[in-house]
Amino acid sequence: MHRFGAASVFLAGLAAGQSCGTLPATISFSGNAIKLPDPFTFLNGSKVTTEAEWRCRREEISAIIQRYELGPMPAAPEVKASVSGTRLSITVTANGKTLTMTPTIRLPSSGQGPFPALIALGGASIPVPASVALITYNNEEIAATDPRGKGKYFDLYGTSSTTGGLVAWAWGASRIVDALEQLGPETTKIDAKRVAITGCSRNGKGAMVAGAFDNRIRLTIPQEGGSGAMGCWRIVGEMKRNGTKTEDAAQIVNGDQWFATEFSKYVKALDKLPHDHHMLAAMIAPRPFLVIENSGIDYLGPISSYGCATAARMVYEALGATDTMGFSQVAHGSSHCQLPSNQNADVAAFFNRFLLGQNAVDTKIWKPDAKLSLDLKRYVDWTAPKLV
Numbered sequence: 001m002h003r004f005g006a007a008s009v010f011l012a013g014l015a016a017g018q019s020c021g022t023l024p025a026t027i028s029f030s031g032n033a034i035k036l037p038d039p040f041t042f043l044n045g046s047k048v049t050t051e052a053e054w055r056c057r058r059e060e061i062s063a064i065i066q067r068y069e070l071g072p073m074p075a076a077p078e079v080k081a082s083v084s085g086t087r088l089s090i091t092v093t094a095n096g097k098t099l100t101m102t103p104t105i106r107l108p109s110s111g112q113g114p115f116p117a118l119i120a121l122g123g124a125s126i127p128v129p130a131s132v133a134l135i136t137y138n139n140e141e142i143a144a145t146d147p148r149g150k151g152k153y154f155d156l157y158g159t160s161s162t163t164g165g166l167v168a169w170a171w172g173a174s175r176i177v178d179a180l181e182q183l184g185p186e187t188t189k190i191d192a193k194r195v196a197i198t199g200c201s202r203n204g205k206g207a208m209v210a211g212a213f214d215n216r217i218r219l220t221i222p223q224e225g226g227s228g229a230m231g232c233w234r235i236v237g238e239m240k241r242n243g244t245k246t247e248d249a250a251q252i253v254n255g256d257q258w259f260a261t262e263f264s265k266y267v268k269a270l271d272k273l274p275h276d277h278h279m280l281a282a283m284i285a286p287r288p289f290l291v292i293e294n295s296g297i298d299y300l301g302p303i304s305s306y307g308c309a310t311a312a313r314m315v316y317e318a319l320g321a322t323d324t325m326g327f328s329q330v331a332h333g334s335s336h337c338q339l340p341s342n343q344n345a346d347v348a349a350f351f352n353r354f355l356l357g358q359n360a361v362d363t364k365i366w367k368p369d370a371k372l373s374l375d376l377k378r379y380v381d382w383t384a385p386k387l388v
Contacts, residue, residue, distance in 0.1 A: 020056035023063045029274040034234055036276050036311050038382035040318070043274065051319065051387045061279045062213070068273060071163030071260030073171065073213055077156075081179035083188055088135070090179045092156065099152040101142070103176055106134040107189055114185030116218075116355035119173055121199030121206045125337045126223060126292070126347050132355060133190050135176060139199075139206055143168030148257035164259040166228070167213075169206035173197055174214045181216075194218055194355050200337035205229040205258060212283035219354045220284055221347065223292040224337060226300035227252055228259070230291045232276045232308035233267075235379055236301040246301045281312035286321035288354040288363075292343060295369035296331035305329070306368045307379055313366075314384040326350060326365035329372075 023043075031037055039061065040048040048057045066072050077094035083105070090101040108115055108131050117133040118124060128134050143151040149159035153168035180192035196219035199207035204225030211220025222229045226247060227236050233249045240248040249267035253259055266273045281289065291309050295302035309327045316325040328346040332338070339347070346365050353361040368374070 020059045023060065023067065027064075027067075027274060029272060031271050031274065032234075033271045034238060034379060035381050036232060036234060036278055036308075036379050037274055039279050039282050039315055040382065040385055047385070048387070049385055054319070054387055058283055061275060061283060064275050065212075065280055065283075066167075066260075067262065068266060068275065069164075069259055069263045070167045070209065071161070071262070073163075073167055074157060076174075076178070079175055079178040079182065081182050083183060088176070088179060088188075090175050092175055094156050095158075097156050099156050101137075101152070101172060101175060103138075104136045105188070105190070106136070108133060113189035114191040115189060116194035116196070117180070117190045118355075119176055119195060119197045119210075119217075121169060121173070121197070121203035121210075124198060125200045126198055126221060126339050127344055129348070129351050129356065132196075132351060135190075137172060137176060139169040139172055139203065142172040143257075145202065145256045145258065148261075162261045164257060164263070166206050166209045166258045167260075169203075170210035170213050173206075173210040173217070177214060177216050192216070196221060196351070196355055198223060200224050201226075202228075202256070202258065208280065208284075211287070211289065212280050215287070217287070219288040219290070219350060221290045221292060221350065223339070224294045224297075224300060226293075226297075226305065228277075229305075230277060230281060230293065230309050230312075231301040231304040232278055232311070232379070233273065234270050234276055235307045236304035237270060239301055239304060244298050244301075246298050246304070276308070278308050278311035278315075281309065281325075282315040285312075285315045286319040286324055288324045288350060289316075290326040290328065290346065290350045290365070292339065292347065293327070293329040294332055294336065295329045295372060296333040297336060302329065302369060303372055303374065306372055307374050307376065309368075310374065310376055311380050314380070318384040318387045320386075320388040323362075323364050324354075326363055328365060328367050329369045330367075331369055331371070 080091045115133045119135045121139045143153045143165035197207045198221040200223040204222035205228040208222040208229045332340045352358040
C-alpha cells in the first residue's frame with residue numbers, strides 16, 4: 001500500500017531521493033464539469049516534466065481516485081497458496097481473519113510451460129490463445145454487486161467498509177498474482193511475469209481497476225466497460241444532459257455497489273472531482289492496455305469512451321508508448337459481451353506481442369467508430385509533455 005501526504009511533498013520527496021509523499025487531509029479542487037483534469041499537473045500546481053516526476057504524479061492520482069471514488073486499497077495481506085489439479089487454493093489472512101479463494105486454472109492442452117495466463121473476472125468473453133492459460137475468478141463471491149458489504153472481502157475487512165466492490169475485485173485479482181509468484185512456475189506451470197486480466201461490462205470495470213492498481217499485471221483488456229471503466233464521468237454526463245440514454249455517475253451509484261460511499265458526494269458536482277477516468281487509464285501507462293468497446297449501445301457511452309481513451313493516450317504518448325495502448329470500437333448493437341469477429345485480430349495482436357513475445361506484431365491499433373465525431377478540445381485544454 002502506498003502512503004501519501006501533502007501534495008507539495010511529492011516533488012520535494014522526489015528531489016531528496018525519498019518517497020513521493022502523501023495527500024493532505026483536505027483538498028480544495030475547483031475544476032470544470034466538462035474539461036478533464038490535467039494528468040500532468042500536481043495538486044500543488046507543479047507541472048510534470050520528467051518520467052520520474054510522472055511516477056510521483058501517478059501515485060498522487062492513485063491516492064485521489066481511492067479517496068474520491070473507489071475507496072482505499074488495503075495493504076498486501078498474508079497469502080498462502082497451493083494448487084491441486086485445476087484448482088488454485090488461496091488463503092488470505094488480515095485483521096486476524098482468514099478467507100479462502102479457489103480460482104480455476106485451465107492450462108494449454110500442449111506444451112510444457114511456463115505459460116502466460118489470463119485472469120478472467122467472471123469468465124472470458126474474448127478469444128484466448130491456445131498457448132495461454134486461463135484463470136477464472138468468481139469476483140462476485142469476493143464482493144457482491146448488491147447489497148453493499150456482502151462477500152468474502154467484507155468478511156475480512158468489515159461489512160461497514162466504505163470501499164466499493166471494484167477495489168475488492170481488483171484486490172482479489174492481486175491475490176491470484178501473489179499466489180502465482182509464491183508457488184512459482186515449477187508448481188503452477190504459469191509465468192507470473194506474463195499475466196493479463198480481462199472482464200466484460202461490470203467485470204470490464206473491475207479488470208481496468210485491477211490493471212491500474214497492480215503493476216505486476218502485464219496486459220489489461222477491459223471489454224465494453226462503459227461508464228466506470230474507459231468512460232469519463234464528465235463526457236458521459238454531457239451525453240446524458242443532451243438526451244442520450246446512457247449511464248452517468250449520478251445513476252450508477254444508485255444501485256450497484258461498485259464505488260466507495262464517498263463518490264456519491266461528487267456525482268452531481270463533477271467540477272469538484274480532481275480526476276476522471278482518463279487518469280485511471282493513465283495509471284496503467286506505459287504497460288500494455290487494450291480497450292474493447294461496442295459503439296452500438298448508447299448505454300455504454302460510446303463518445304465518452306472514445307474521448308476518454310483519446311485523453312488517456314496522451315499520457316502514453318508522453319511516455320513514448322503509444323504502441324502499447326490500443327482502442328477498438330465496433331458497433332454491434334445489443335450483442336453485449338459477444339466479441340464480433342472483426343475485433344478478434346486486435347485482441348490477438350496484443351496477446352501475441354505482449355504475452356507471447358512476438359515483438360514484431362503491430363499493436364498500433366486505434367480504431368474508433370468512424371461514425372462518431374469527437375472534438376477533443378471541448379474536453380482537453382492541456383498538452384502532453386515529452387517525458388522520455
